[in-house]
Amino acid sequence: MEVLFLISSIVCLLGTVLLLSHRNAVYGLLGLLVAFVGSAGVFRSLDAPFVAVAQVLVYAGALAVMFLFVLMFTDTRTSLDRAGLPLSVGARVNFKPEDVKKFKDEQAAQKPASLLQSVQLPQPLAAVIALAFFACLAFAIHKLPDHTWGSFGELPANYETGLVERVADGTTIDRKVGYGSTSAISYTIFEGFPLAFEVVSLLIFAAVLGAVLLARRHLEGLTAPSRPERAGGDSHGHSGAHH
């Protein structure tokens, strides 16, 4: 267990470093993926195999793919600020021809940033705040009493569920489940927190609706028939919605 925890936590931290240190969002996403897989290992080492599997499926699978899709739509390599021209793969077709030409020229002039080239300098103020917060947390954890937080303790072999199982010859035996097993989790969900479970399903449904509504292409035409003029660099035309 300790070994698994050690390895997976190191993997997790490495992924985190990759996520934080790079300007390029693709590297960042890769780092996040690594961190997720690493924390799945941590879950496994803490006797939570179901959660570990869910972690890989939901985070490393679904969420990462979603991020990847959006990366495709938006500018990925260099996030330009207000003043700069966008360099998006997905939205390029909407730009004026001269913008596209300029973009192509720039592309030709510089190669895509490599792993090392995209490393970002640390931001001092953010670092200070994050470190201060970590110091607080670490101090708090350090102060936790050892008799309760010093060891994880032995797991009971099985948990009583009060359910029975009918075997072939008609007799019944008590159904017992082990810690962290799928049966135990399902028992917890449906015996312990059915309402929360249902509410979460409702939440996801709402999120799906919201995401569809927000990302609809003709949203602007629907909500703002007469848009006020925008100043500055935004006057290149409102083309984003037409591709």
Place this chain on the structure above:
Amino acid sequence: MLEPKTVLFLSALLFSAGMYGVLSRRNLLMLLMSLELMLNAVNIALVAYSRAWAGRQADIVGAHTGQFFTLMVMAVAASEVGIGLAIIVAIFRRKRSADSEVASELKN
């Protein structure tokens, strides 16, 4: 011997790292990723609590509450990413940029 405190330290470290990411990034996508890292750190802490509880109690629901909570956090995180990414796409369509500082219409 693995201690709960060790796991909590790891969780705190990841959480603070995510916080650094959230504070330092201007790209909305990276910001959202760092946010996911913070949620993940919380998940690790929750599973650790669950395991520590299970070592002392024989109640099945109580022993798995932390894990159940983790699953809930995952579901909420999935919804949040779905909405967040949709917002980013919408912002990108309007502003042609994923910079968090371009969307500042609510200034002053």
Place this chain on the structure above:
Amino acid sequence: MLHLFENKELLLWLVPLAPLFGFLINGFFGRRMNPTSSGGVASASVIVAFLAALSLFIYHMNGQEHDVVATSLFTWMDVAGLKVNMGLHLDRLSALYMLVITGVASLIHIYSVGYMSHDEGYWRYFAYLNLFVFSMLMLVLGDSLLTLFLGWEGVGLCSYLLIGFWYKHDANCNAGKKAFIVNRVGDFGFMAGMFLLFYQFGSLSYGGDGSLEQQVAQATAAGALNLPLLNLACVCLFIGACGKSAQIPLYVWLPDAMAGPTPVSALIHAATMVTAGIYMLARLNFVFVHAETAMAIVAVTGAITALFAGTIGLVQRDIKKVLAYSTVSQLGFMFMAAGLGAFPVAVFHVFTHAFFKALLFLGSGSVIHSLEHTLGHGNPDSQDLWKMGGLKKKMPITFVTMTVGSIALAGIPLFAGFFSKDAILYTAFHRGDALGMFVYFCGLLAAICTAFYSFRLIGLTFFGKWRGEEKVYAHADESPRSMALPLIILAFFAVFAGYLWLPVAVEHLLHVESHSFQTWLAPIWAQGQAALVDGNHLKMATEHDAAALTAEWMTMGISSVVAVLVSVFAFLFYSKPENIEKVKTLALGSDGKPRFTYTLLLNKYYVDEIYNAVIIKPLKALADAAFVLVDLVIIDLVLVNGSAQLVKAGSDLMRRVQTGVVRHYLYAFAVGAVVMTTLFLLIARQ
């Protein structure tokens, strides 16, 4: 289907709800309906209510016991000790009122179909009229003072709406506003009285458990009545009754209320709404009997009002104004009786008065209607007595019925008004003390005035020569049948309504035991009259000794002789054309200017002018001062603009914090989180 009508609760709800339904139909769809169906719906709904009331009366109110129908729809409010149901309570008193209201209202609806036929606001008129009937029924049928108050306000609203019905003339709108505002003064008194009653007895409902009468009875038995407070409560309630029933000092709105359509004057301002004050007093008779001072105030106010309004009525030129002051005067009679503890007599006068006064108003409406053919609507000449005369040949039905009404009003024997008015005068006389004598003489003088102006009106309208333009007379004609029919029915009741309660002396003479009106209503007064007899305040003709009978014959004789003499004199005087000129010179003094007394009466003792100078002008000045000081300076300048400026200055400063950049908010959030965690840790260490 028919067995539904066995259900008396359903029947009871039908009574107020039918007019409400008519109101809703006319209110929502009336604009699109043609006048016939609009008037038809309104009349039908009130007639349905009348039939329901009649069947309730016949089948459920004739037994000796259990003739109270109570039903509750839902709990209106239940706060602390106050529980009020939205319920109806039908006992014999409310049944009587219910019958009079629905009956007279039915006739007046039918009459209005003809009277209002040329009006563009036809549907609006009927919607208001239906709403009025509903409110009035809620007033009398409600099972608590609060439901009564609901109806009370409802009829006030309808009265306001109908007085200002022809809203295109400023005068009408002002009359409506005046009625509303004067009534507010009274309503304030009513509310204060209600609060005081609730404070003392913890209940506002009547009938059933924990009702007001039970509480009062308990308090009386325990000797726990707080008499000063009870007197105060009763005086407050009486102020409310003054507002609604047009007594001094709040009577000023009723003469102006004649600006409304004449059927409205008949229904609201003569027969029903204005008697709501009497109803309230009669309903609360078990409370009032304990408040001796308040009762004396009621009696004296009633007596003074009767005389005061009667004298004003002597010289009015407007046919409706005469009747309006007559109504004020007759209401004064009712309050006299109520104040002397003779609530049954007061209610009896309400009952008879409803018929003959509605009849007189409808008759005058008939006259006005026929003159308006030529004069045009709203022409004041159509109501001017000096410009009428000799109409009896042109309008025979109106003439006969109105004469019957006048005879009843004047108190000439054998007609309805005689019995009720005489009962009042006899009650006062028989009392024997100073209060009784004062009331009696005021009442007698007022009765003389009544007889005089009643026959002055008949003489000026129907006899003599026509004094207006010739073409108007040529086109004057009897009113349509829908208007004549109600007149005839009302005339019938104006003759015979009085026979429901013959004077004791007459009964004694004829060896009959009728007393039907009094016996039938007796359960209502049982508690109150018992208290009165115990307290030795009431000396009604319950004793049949010779002295009482002689006294009764005597008062009857005096008032009949006086009424007949004065009536004959007024009639003979005013029906002769040559006397009209004499009247005009009589009104002038030796120096050619109008005599002081005449001007004083013509201008209604200048009460409106006095109110204007004493109350309205100072209030206006105060309001102007308050407008400048409070509104312009304190509110506008300091509070509104000042606070706005303060907020604006503050927000100008603070809004710089809002950069609109997400990261800045995140920083603020993170720093806050760090600070909070540190604080928690510091506290936790201790």
